[in-house]
Amino acid sequence: MESTRTYPSPTGFPLGTNRAFKICAGIVIPILRLITKRDWSGQANIPQSGPAIVASNHMSYFDVLFLAEYLFVNGRAPRFIGKSSVFKTPILGRIVTAAEQIPVDRESGTASKALDHAIAAIEAGHLIGIYPEGTLTRDTNLWPMVAKTGIARLAIITMNPVIPIAAWGPQKVLPQYSKKPHLWPRTRITMRAGEPIDMSAWYGKEDDQGALAEATAHIMKTLTIMLEDIRGERAPIEVFDPHTSELPRTGNYKKALKRRRS
Numbered sequence: 001m002e003s004t005r006t007y008p009s010p011t012g013f014p015l016g017t018n019r020a021f022k023i024c025a026g027i028v029i030p031i032l033r034l035i036t037k038r039d040w041s042g043q044a045n046i047p048q049s050g051p052a053i054v055a056s057n058h059m060s061y062f063d064v065l066f067l068a069e070y071l072f073v074n075g076r077a078p079r080f081i082g083k084s085s086v087f088k089t090p091i092l093g094r095i096v097t098a099a100e101q102i103p104v105d106r107e108s109g110t111a112s113k114a115l116d117h118a119i120a121a122i123e124a125g126h127l128i129g130i131y132p133e134g135t136l137t138r139d140t141n142l143w144p145m146v147a148k149t150g151i152a153r154l155a156i157i158t159m160n161p162v163i164p165i166a167a168w169g170p171q172k173v174l175p176q177y178s179k180k181p182h183l184w185p186r187t188r189i190t191m192r193a194g195e196p197i198d199m200s201a202w203y204g205k206e207d208d209q210g211a212l213a214e215a216t217a218h219i220m221k222t223l224t225i226m227l228e229d230i231r232g233e234r235a236p237i238e239v240f241d242p243h244t245s246e247l248p249r250t251g252n253y254k255k256a257l258k259r260r261r262s
């Protein structure tokens with residue numbers, strides 16, 4: 001991965017937008033609105049200026065499109081941390097690079113480099129979007145699973161709160177690892193931003209693995225409670241932990257399950 005880039009301070013409206021963002025938004029948002037309905041709330045919790053960190057649950061490859069729309073329409077053009085393979089694709093890779101998104105080599109020795117990029121973007125005043133789980137949830141009922149600690153480390157180092165955004169509906173438009181989107185009837189997409197989570201209890205503990213795990217669990221618990229309210233259901237008491245599961249940590253885990261059953 002390249003050395004940490006320098007991020008210019010965000011400008012324009014939505015704050016942080018650039019030519020790549022405007023072109024993509026002009027194409028993608030009308031399509032999303034054509035095939036889905038909105039149930040949005042909590043927009044007042046999205047700051048209109050200054051550095052910010054948002055975290056969301058991850059169920060579908062379409063999650064990022066709806067979260068980006070939610071943030072963009074509400075005044076911020078986010079910088080997401082995404083898997084590096086996307087950046088290597090011929091066309092999409094050029095787009096996300098031009099939009100100043102942040103690549104991460106998941107499950108590698110250089111994965112921490114993404115944190116340096118995120119810190120630089122935060123220090124410049126950008127809003128960073130993170131899926132703390134690092135991949136689509138492995139929970140069979142799509143509840144948030146035990147997440148990686150990168151988001152806690154970022155929040156602690158930069159001394160920023162974390163804004164939780166619970167999502168439900170994108171997985172109905174594009175089911176996990178499916179290539180066939182569901183276009184009709186229109187799916188209701190629920191996006192709800194909660195009050196910023198105060199991370200000050202863990203400030204100065206960015207190298208304490210126990211503290212990082214505790215802080216991350218606090219973020220994910222908040223997201224889970226919000227999702228329970230949206231779904232009208234209770235999440236299981238035992239949170240799925242990919243670290244102790246035999247399922248692959250990344251990629252299509254459903255293929256692994258099929259192989260075991262065959």
